Amino acid sequence: MSTDIYEGFNLYILAEKFYIEPRDRDGNRLSTEYVEIDRHTNHIRVSDVSTSRIPLHDADIQYIYGILGIIPIVSGMALIVIKKARLVGKLNGHSIWTITETDIIPYKKTTLHLTEKQIWYNRHFTEMLQSVLAMTGFYFSYSVDLSRSLQWLSENGTPSFKQMPMIDRADARFTWNNYLLSQLRPVQGIARFALPIIHGFYGEDYHCVNGNQFKLTLISRRSRYRAGVRFYKRGVSSDGHPANFVETEQIVETLSGQARRLTSFLQTRGSIPLLWSQRPNLKWQPMPTVKPNDDQLSAYIKHFENQKKTYGGQHVIVNLVNQTGREKKIGAELERIIQQANLSYVRYNPFDFHKECQAMQWHRLSLLRDQLRHEITQFGFFAASTELTDTDLVQRSQTGFFRTNCMDCLDRTNVVQSMIARESLTDQLTYLGILIGGQRVETCEELETSFKHLWADNGDECSRQYAGTGALKADFTRLGKRTYTGAINDGINAITRYFRNNFADGYRQDAMDVFLGNFVIDVHNLPSSLEATLISLDQNGIALLAACFAMAMTILCVLVAENISATLFWLAVFLICMMFIFINGEEFVNAPKLKQD
16 A cells, blocks of 8 residues: 655635545546535545545635645634645655745634634734744655664665554654644544645755766755744753754766666754854844753753664764854853763764864865864765665765754854765765765866855755855855855845844744644743733833834934034933943843743
């Protein structure tokens, strides 16, 4: 029995019910079964046209690419579907798609049953969901589990596992619609209708080197645990889940010869696995705060126990934070905890990126490469041929993993992860017989250019999802050198990040928490915190109004009045107000209102 998900549906919208029928792009029926959702009772069942036909009269018919799930909003339940998707590539013969448009369809046709206040909340929560669904980087496949690495699938792909529905066998860490699917899981026969999605990056490129054709693929899977935005999600949770945790897999797939051969190399990034925070407060770089020492060891050990259980093997922490200034405190605490925990399968490799590469001395990254090169070779990579689920065809496995972090796990991390990946790619291609005679990736100009662009695109996407802009230092990842244009772009992105992180990220965090089910909407207990506005009649609101008024009066005095005393007076009032605002910066930023970390 196939567990592949149907590759498209007709959605029939009627006054009383939704009907979802498997259809291909040409309108041909893929199955006699269909999903029936009662819009009044919320009951869901899988029916068959042989026993109960779909009433097409007066139905609004839409073609959809998949069902993301169901979520409660203020008006009642709502169905979320994929309206448009784009094919982005194939992985081991399986089509990979990215979501380009979604739709949120409330069960209730009107909001007449709601009060005016409830209508406001309903609209607000719906807009939050739409803002998350509008993000780029959502991917899915109808026939392969995108949430799992090739090595994991080869080691765990038993016949019984392959017969499990995709929604049950997908990795819960990376299934971003896990909460949305919770309403569908109990429904008998729903397996081929429910579509798990991942959030992250997918990119691929075709190459021919020394007459050998192959495809280079990069997949990044972003964890839904402790997911969020840059300054509001830092560190690790008490149960060991780090913020901004991303698993990145580099895959080579040969296209020449009789048997398809695959290799893959896996590495991870994630916030420093300690209990720490760095909340925005209008300063360019807020000072990080480390929680009491007693809690740190337990959280750190839980994180690496999770890593060991998931990946096995050895683990190398590549820590890129500054060993001076505001970052020193975090790095020193991490080193202390690592020594205290003394886990036999964890090695610590600190590298002060900014110090070593200051004044654009990027060649000094070779120092880090030399420190890690032995373990890159020792850990190896996964290799298999033809069918991944036949363990006798697995030729080798990756036995160790690099976990890279800086403060954000973005810009510096992108540079170093691509450097490690390049070394592994040379090993992978040499193993496959594609590179010969001591060739390296760097010596193949077209391959090197494609590799850089693929990793730069991955870095930009990971950065947009966490920080709201493309990555800094992207010119080095993309071109192999720093440029003045890149420096200007970094400046623009840094300023954009500042304003987003201080004045927009609270809303983004709330939206993700609603989408992921970290905050569950309850019509009987709506959060009054959402109604709070920036301008209020407390001291903060008065300070903002006074600053705006004083600024206006200062400009007016400069342009119209000749009284220097009045100008200086209003300028002084403005500066005093701004000083008050910056001293109490945390009170003025756009902070999350639904769930406090």
